[in-house]
Amino acid sequence: MKGKYNMRTRIIGTGSCLPEKILTNDELSRMVDTSDEWIKTRTGIENRRIAKEETTYSMGAEAAKEALLQSKTAAEDIDLIIAATSSAEYAFPNTASLIQKEIGADGAACFDVSVACSGFIVALNIADAMIKAGGVKKALVIGTEIMSGQLDWSDRSVCVLFGDGAGAVVLDGNCQHDKGQECNSGKANASGIIDADIHSDGSRGLVLTCGKDTPVNMNGQEVFKFAVKKVPESIQTVLKRNNLTADDIDCYILHQANLRIIESVAKRLKLDIEKFPHNMDKYGNTSAASIPILLAELNREHRIKSGDLLVLSGFGAGLSWGSLLVRL
Numbered sequence: 667m668k669g670k671y672n673m674r675t676r677i678i679g680t681g682s683c684l685p686e687k688i689l690t691n692d693e694l695s696r697m698v699d700t701s702d703e704w705i706k707t708r709t710g711i712e713n714r715r716i717a718k719e720e721t722t723y724s725m726g727a728e729a730a731k732e733a734l735l736q737s738k739t740a741a742e743d744i745d746l747i748i749a750a751t752s753s754a755e756y757a758f759p760n761t762a763s764l765i766q767k768e769i770g771a772d773g774a775a776c777f778d779v780s781v782a783c784s785g786f787i788v789a790l791n792i793a794d795a796m797i798k799a800g801g802v803k804k805a806l807v808i809g810t811e812i813m814s815g816q817l818d819w820s821d822r823s824v825c826v827l828f829g830d831g832a833g834a835v836v837l838d839g840n841c842q843h844d845k846g847q848e849c850n851s852g853k854a855n856a857s858g859i860i861d862a863d864i865h866s867d868g869s870r871g872l873v874l875t876c877g878k879d880t881p882v883n884m885n886g887q888e889v890f891k892f893a894v895k896k897v898p899e900s901i902q903t904v905l906k907r908n909n910l911t912a913d914d915i916d917c918y919i920l921h922q923a924n925l926r927i928i929e930s931v932a933k934r935l936k937l938d939i940e941k942f943p944h945n946m947d948k949y950g951n952t953s954a955a956s957i958p959i960l961l962a963e964l965n966r967e968h969r970i971k972s973g974d975l976l977v978l979s980g981f982g983a984g985l986s987w988g989s990l991l992v993r994l
């Protein structure tokens with residue numbers, strides 16, 4: 667069947683913004699009883715960025731501007747902005763509306779989604795569905811977080827893990843074909859978002875929490891066990907549904923929480939770690955921003971290219987997890 671129901675939503679631009687201030691493991695070891703060695707071997711994290719002047723919406727807007735520029739899209743052509751964040755400055759207005767003002771996307775509908783570290787995956791899934799439903803042609807999906815404001819800086823089990831930053835993508839629901847050519851956007855090798863698998867398990871929600879007046883609190887081992895089980899399961903679900911093997915994927919872009927989680931997922935899928943790029947060494951866990959920050963970095967460095975088949979997977983508080991299959 668041709669037409670809007672089998673068209674694909676393409677990612678046509680990426681961008682990111684990281685705060686200037688770098689906080690190293692060594693600096694942290696002077697704040698709490700920890701060491702560079704412990705943090706590096708347990709998590710793969712060496713540095714993280716900390717927002718000083720930046721806000722979730724100012725970083726989101728900078729990331730969005732880069733994605734718009736790269737995709738040659740005018741802000742006024744954006745119909746929808748979704749910001750994935752759990753660290754918004756305000757309960758209202760939402761972060762997406764504040765970003766709208768900063769970038770001048772006056773025609774866009776704006777809202778936030780709050781699914782912690784899985785937020786970007788869920789927001790992309792929602793934007794894709796809204797584009798396919800009609801009415802939205804171009805969308806901005808942004809993950810932006812100031813995790814440093816949600817931490818107890820005397821709790822070494824948590825404060826060493828997180829960082830701040832933002833990443834963005836521009837989505838396009840228009841067909842790629844030239845006038846007079848047959849539309850190929852429904853074909854198997856067409857670029858765009860192909861499939862999504864998203865889940866929550868609220869019964870285990872209290873293993874990872876952050877309240878109005880309470881900092882991030884986590885049972886790290888429970889979250890670890892959950893991630894190494896559910897992420898490979900979710901990836902296998904989208905692979906199987908699309909008659910693909912793990913080897914068919916060019917690049918796995920996973921939430922950047924812990925290198926050991928990524929190594930374990932690679933092992934369970936019987937894949938070389940080479941297919942799992944990572945940058946948590948530089949930025950720590952930036953929650954909903956980690957996947958679009960990595961995506962933008964890989965794109966900028968030409969480490970991913972048009973035609974590549976990607977799996978994006980997020981996991982975190984909720985508990986929540988999910989994967990997207992995307993052809994660039």
Ligand code: ACO
Pocket residue numbers: 699700701704705708709782783784822823824826874885886887889890893923924927951953981982983
């Ligand atoms: N420095 C030094 N020692 C520490 C530190 C630290 N920063 N933190 C904990 N320790 C100590 C503990 O007190 C414990 O000491 P003990 O043996 O004397 O009791 C020892 O190190 C081992 O602690 P564990 O908690 O067992 O360490 P583990 O190997 O499990 O690593 C970690 C902890 C890194 C948190 C790991 O469990 C993890 O990464 N979990 C997943 C977290 C995650 O992925 N979160 C993503 C979601 S975030 C979101 O959605 C917002």
